[in-house]
Amino acid sequence: xxxxxxxxIETEYGIAREDSETADPVVESMxxxxxxxxxHFTRRWDYRGEHPHEDQRGFRVKELAQxxxxxxxxxxxxxxxxxxxxxxxxxxxxxxxxxxxxHTHPExxxxxxxxxxxxxxxxxxxxxxxxxxxxxxxxVLGGRVVQxxxxxxxxxxxxxxxxxxxxxxxxxxxxxLVRGLLPFLVSRQLIAGAxxxxxxxxxxxxxxxxxxxxxxxxxxETELSVxxxxxxxxxxxxxxxHATREHYRRLHLILGDANMCEYATALKVGTTRVVLxxxxxxxxxxxxLASPVEAIQDLSLDPDLKVLVKRKQGxxxxxxxxxxxxxxxxxKVLSDIxxxxxxxxxxxxxxxxxxxxxxxxxxxxIDWVTKRWLLESFVQDEGIGWDDPWLASLxxxxxxxxxxxxxxxxxxxxxxxxxxxxxxxxxxxMKHGPLDTRGGLRGLCVQRFGEDISSIQWEGVHFNGEKGKxxxxxxxxxxxxxxxxxxxxxxxxxTPQDMIESMTVPK
Amino acid sequence: MKQTNQFxxxxxSLDRKExxxxxxxxxxxxxxxxxxxxxxxxxxxxxxLMKRMRKVDPKQAEKYRQxxxx
Numbered sequence: 001x002x003x004x005x006x007x008x009i010e011t012e013y014g015i016a017r018e019d020s021e022t023a024d025p026v027v028e029s030m031x032x033x034x035x036x037x038x039x040h041f042t043r044r045w046d047y048r049g050e051h052p053h054e055d056q057r058g059f060r061v062k063e064l065a066q067x068x069x070x071x072x073x074x075x076x077x078x079x080x081x082x083x084x085x086x087x088x089x090x091x092x093x094x095x096x097x098x099x100x101x102x103h104t105h106p107e108x109x110x111x112x113x114x115x116x117x118x119x120x121x122x123x124x125x126x127x128x129x130x131x132x133x134x135x136x137x138x139x140v141l142g143g144r145v146v147q148x149x150x151x152x153x154x155x156x157x158x159x160x161x162x163x164x165x166x167x168x169x170x171x172x173x174x175x176x177l178v179r180g181l182l183p184f185l186v187s188r189q190l191i192a193g194a195x196x197x198x199x200x201x202x203x204x205x206x207x208x209x210x211x212x213x214x215x216x217x218x219x220x221e222t223e224l225s226v227x228x229x230x231x232x233x234x235x236x237x238x239x240x241x242h243a244t245r246e247h248y249r250r251l252h253l254i255l256g257d258a259n260m261c262e263y264a265t266a267l268k269v270g271t272t273r274v275v276l277x278x279x280x281x282x283x284x285x286x287x288x289l290a291s292p293v294e295a296i297q298d299l300s301l302d303p304d305l306k307v308l309v310k311r312k313q314g315x316x317x318x319x320x321x322x323x324x325x326x327x328x329x330x331x332k333v334l335s336d337i338x339x340x341x342x343x344x345x346x347x348x349x350x351x352x353x354x355x356x357x358x359x360x361x362x363x364x365x366i367d368w369v370t371k372r373w374l375l376e377s378f379v380q381d382e383g384i385g386w387d388d389p390w391l392a393s394l395x396x397x398x399x400x401x402x403x404x405x406x407x408x409x410x411x412x413x414x415x416x417x418x419x420x421x422x423x424x425x426x427x428x429x430m431k432h433g434p435l436d437t438r439g440g441l442r443g444l445c446v447q448r449f450g451e452d453i454s455s456i457q458w459e460g461v462h463f464n465g466e467k468g469k470x471x472x473x474x475x476x477x478x479x480x481x482x483x484x485x486x487x488x489x490x491x492x493x494x495t496p497q498d499m500i501e502s503m504t505v506p507k
Numbered sequence: 508m509k510q511t512n513q514f515x516x517x518x519x520s521l522d523r524k525e526x527x528x529x530x531x532x533x534x535x536x537x538x539x540x541x542x543x544x545x546x547x548x549x550x551x552x553x554x555x556l557m558k559r560m561r562k563v564d565p566k567q568a569e570k571y572r573q574x575x576x577x
Contacts, residue, residue, distance in 0.1 A: 012576040025574060069575075104574040155568045160576025202575070228577040254577065377553065378560050392568035394560055410559045414552040 004248075004478045006112045006167040006437060007269055009123050011258050012105035012160040013130055014149035014399075019141070025104035026077060026087060032106050032146065033089040033099055036133040045090035045100065046455035046462065054239040055226045056174045056249060066229035073103060092456045096433030096443030097122065099129065105160050106130060106148070111439025112167075112458075114480070116266045116340060118434045121421040123265050125429035127401050134402070144402070150258045151399035152215040153196065155392045157205040159219045161228070162258035163236075164269055166251040166276055167243060167478065177251065178224065178235055180279035183289050184271075185234055185255060186296045186309075187322040189214040191351050192268035193300065194257035194399075195368030197375065197391045202230070209387040210301070211375065213368045215257040217300035223292050228254050234292055242458040244475055251276070255296070260399060260408040262420040263365040267351065270344035274330050277341075283333045286325070288312040303372060305355060323352055364417035367408075371398050374407060436480040441487060445472065449496045463496035470500050 015032060017023035053061050064070075077087055090100040096111030108126035113119040127150060134146050153159050168177065193213035200206050200218045212218075216232075225233035234255050241250045253272070259265045275283075289295050290310035298307050299319040308316035327348045334341065354361045355369075362369040375391055384390060400406035403413065411417050421429075433440030445453065445461045452463045463470040477483055486503065493499035564570075 014571070014573050016571055021570075073574075102576065105576045149571075154571050154573040156572055158573045158575045160573060163577070229575055374556065374560070378557065381557055382561075388565075389569060390563070390565035393563050393565055396568050396571055397560075397563045405559075407556070407559060410556050414555065416552065 004167055005114050005273065006478060007114075007119060007273060008110045008112050008165050008439070009119065009126075009265070009269070010107060010109040010161070010163045010165070011123070011126060011150060012102055012107045012162070013401075014151055014154060014160065015104070015106060016147045016149070017145055018147060019143065019145040024080075026080065026101070027082075028146070029101040029104050029106050030082070030087050030089050032130075032133050032137050032148075033091065033101050035136040035140070036099065036129060037091060044085055044455050045088065045092070045098070046457040046460075049240075049242060049457045049459050051240045052228075052238055053226070056237040056239040057224075058174075061226050064229075065227045065231045069229065092442060092446055093129070094443050094447045094450075095122070095125065095429060095431060096437075096439035096441070096446075097126065097129075098458075099126075106133070111433040111443060112437040113434050113439065114436050115434075116270050116344075117421065117425065118429070118437075119269050120262045120266050121425040121429040122434075123259075124262065124421055124426045128426060128430055131401050131403075147405070148401050149396060149399045150260060150401055151194065151396065152257055153200060155198065155200065155206045155396065157200050157202045159200075159202075159216060159232075161216075161254050162256055164253045164256055164272065166253075166273060167241075168249045168251050168276060169280065170241075170245070170247050170249050172249075172280055174237075174249070176279055176284070177249075177276075179288065180283055180285060181235060181275060182223065182292050183285055183287065183322050184275050184326050185253070186289060186292050187299060187319040188255075188268065188271065189217060189257070189296070189300055189368075190305070190319050190323055190355060191271065191348070191366060192256060192259060192264050193217075193366075193368040194259060194264075195303075195371035195395070197386070197395045199301075206392070208389060208392065211303055211372055211386065212300045213303055214296075214300040216255055217296050220255055220293055220296050234296060243478060248478075257367070258399070259367050261365055261367050261370065261417060263347075263418045264367050266420045267344070267347060270340070271326075271348055274334070274341060274344055274348075275326060278326075278330055278333045281333050281335065283329060285329075287317070303368065320352055320356055323348075327352065364411060367398075370408070370411065370417075371395065374398065374411075435487070436483055438474045438477045438483060441472075441474060441477060441483060441490060444487065444490050445496075448490065448493075449499075452496050463500075465497045465500075466495070467497065470496050472496070472500060472503075 015029055017028055088100055093099055098109040110122035130148050134148050137146050138144050194215045196212050196215045198206055198208045219232050220234055221231050222233050224235050224237050225231050226237045236252045236254045238252050241248045290312045295309035305320055311317055359369050363373050398407040403409045433443035454464050455462045460474045461472045477486055489502045490499055
């Protein structure tokens with residue numbers, strides 16, 4: 001089993017100004033983030049921990065496919081009257097999350113979580129925090145003109161991501177991870193897809209008509225790659241562990257859709273975590289897919305779940321059967337099935353059964369099923385075709401986080417969705433990080449000594465101490481015992497200096 | 508703190524009905540029904556949703572443009 005269970009979700013939101021066609025998206029995204037906190041941005045993100053050119057396959061690429069575009073953006077951004085740090089407006093919040101302007105998308109990255117209950121609450125907390133920011137920004141603008149979308153496409157061929165991340169032991173070689181994960185990831189959309197009308201490519205834009213399971217499948221171009229904005233891979237190979245490199249990897253998955261259904265978020269992260277546990281126990285799938293990229297798109301384009309994809313070893317297989325094979329193997333392979341894992345396996349089995357026999361049972365639980373049901377009802381009521389452009393607008397509006405406009409929000413208000421978290425879990429997650437992860441420690445540093453922080457990132461916090469610079473290293477605080485120890489020290493300390501000294505001097 | 512009060516006020520105004528599923532204590536087997544019931548085709552809540560959908564600008568997606576992200 002993986003030595004440490006730790007995961008998190010990064011979500012880039014779509015942002016629109018409905019009162020202006022000429023609004024600058026960089027400025028809009030920046031202003032939205034800045035609207036969340038008052039005052040100056042002294043809590044600067046430390047970019048030294050970022051290594052997007054390092055590849056898990058053991059090399060470093062000279063350049064990414066997006067480097068030229070990034071350079072062009074940087075050139076354009078340089079003409080704006082803001083510094084790099086002002087434009088990024090990179091915040092670490094009191095709950096340990098990161099909230100910033102990722103070029104033109106407000107991005108919310110949850111703090112590291114250890115349980116499904118926490119990751120769902122923190123993902124929802126992100127939606128609420130963005131909604132608070134949007135309300136404040138709209139107060140300044142004098143109307144409800146800024147709208148935010150938790151989705152992955154603009155229906156013009158531009159996609160933006162929702163990445164799920166998992167800490168994995170470096171002792172599992174990368175080839176085993178790839179082999180063990182690929183068939184699972186290709187078919188994971190059946191339980192975690194957010195649904196989309198039409199088809200898209202970055203080159204040709206949007207073609208209306210039909211409904212598919214995944215928002216991102218159209219944008220998957222290769223099996224493995226370190227790139228994230230072009231030539232997008234099913235399995236991203238970026239080697240940026242944000243933990244001790246000799247001991248850990250970070251699996252950075254960019255193929256997933258942003259989920260509105262809490263239940264889908266829990267199953268997406270839960271099943272992926274289970275498969276990683278299986279691989280750590282030596283699991284190797286009994287088959288490989290002949291063409292994973294073709295398969296991910298073929299499966300997405302068939303919401304009736306009848307399409308067969310080719311196996312490398314010969315024969316064909318249904319997406320549902322790929323998923324069934326994993327859940328059946330999990331029961332054989334996993335030596336220690338705790339309560340959360342049992343919940344994942346039972347719900348996983350049940351969802352696969354319902355997808356085959358009675359998918360409407362999954363309305364309010366699985367996004368693509370929910371969206372398809374809503375759109376089908378609308379198509380029937382209005383007597384329009386599936387190629388009507390109105391459907392793309394409704395698809396977009398499913399993901400609007402405005403409670404008075406969003407279609408998912410409407411379903412939720414009608415009590416037709418399944419919640420994993422309670423309201424108070426979400427409120428708590430907006431204010432505090434998980435008690436048992438370093439994300440909670442990071443948040444506590446912001447709460448207690450925010451004014452003293454000179455820079456901060458996933459791996460540590462730098463303070464301006466009375467006697468000079470201080471560094472709180474979070475790299476190795478991954479297990480709950482170590483986190484609890486640090487938490488006690490942090491709560492008792494009166495200054496950052498106190499805290500660092502109490503952690504280094506044995507009592 | 509002033510900021511916390513504003514924060515709680517804004518969040519408290521959100522409408523959300525509770526239909527909790529405890530992710531670790533109440534597992535149910537395949538074939539057993541949990542979560543929301545099969546959607547009813549003529550329920551009042553369906554009408555509310557259809558009203559909300561009809562208010563959506565048919566050209567909204569056409570006007571919506573984003574930069575490529577990650």
